Amino acid sequence: MTVPPSPLYYVAVSPGELNKEIEAGKFRPVYYFYGSEDFRIKEARRAVASKFLPKSQQSTNHTVLSASKDKLEDILNELSMIPMLGERQLFSITDIQALSEVQIKKILSLIDDKDPNRVVILTSPSARTPRKTTKLFKYLAQQTTAIEFARLKGDSVRRRINKMLTDNKITIDKEALDMIVELAGGDLGGMLSEVGKLIDYVGEGGNISRAEVASVSSDYQAYKVFELADCAASGKYDKAMEVINFLLSRGEKLSSVLYWMGEHFVGLYLTQNRKSSGPGKRDMSWKYKGQLGRFDNDQLEGIIREISEADFDLKTSRINSERLTIEKLIFKICSGHQKKANV
Structure with a gap:
């Protein structure tokens, strides 16, 4: 059954509340799924489909449309069609933020809140979800059951x-x-x-x-570079070199290690100063939370310069020994931190 409309009907609910409702066989006429975790959005959409539709109808009675690729009139036509089999229909409309408020109103006008046999799920991908302060987001939140899927803690x-x-x-x-x-x-x-x-x-x-x-792990090097930064923050030269040796023993090139180190410390600097990593780039600020405050800005700027200089030395063969290049870099980073700590 669908949850009957009420004055408090169109309110945000949590993913946990959604799970409890659909497990109990209760469904809302129209949802808006959004948030920073795209996989959880897809997972929730599949969960609604598996509970709302019989298994034999999950392909025939579940229509997936794209607001960014399909014409509005085609979407409206689909919503007006009677199902081929059974009574229930599920519609998923992705990239709903690509439409204007007026266009979305036309879609919502075809949804009967009292119809227990039709459910519509509107979604926005994490990279294009409207800001919560925008008029479009507020409209969607007011006219649907909005559910935010954030990254798991x-x-x-x-x-x-x-x-x-x-x-x-x-x-x-x-x-x-x-x-x-x-x-x-x-x-x-x-x-x-x-x-x-x-x-x-x-x-x-x-x-x-x-x-x-x-x-x-396909991303083990990210963990090791994070560990390397922790060692540097504590001035632990020997431990830092153990991490370097591990990466090199895995067949990684020294130039790759320097690149990852530079990327890590630039990201830490940007996060510490609440700056964006750039348009279109994924928010990775969560990655640096454990290291915020361990370095001040002067230290981070110095470390980034040292990494850049080591990379230049490596590429121009100013220093013949790659081993000497990395040892010199790690020593400078560790000793620099110790000097700051003793001030």
């Missing part, structure tokens, strides 16, 4: 990982679990992919340590 990610591993009779060390959570950064789709690879790698009844995560 640490505890939620841990629960999902542990459930997947328990289902496959696999155990995991705490440090390895922390490493996966850090790498995922709340990205559910990425996390599921990495855990799936680990399950295949260790097999049923196996155990996952940090070594397995480093061996399998």
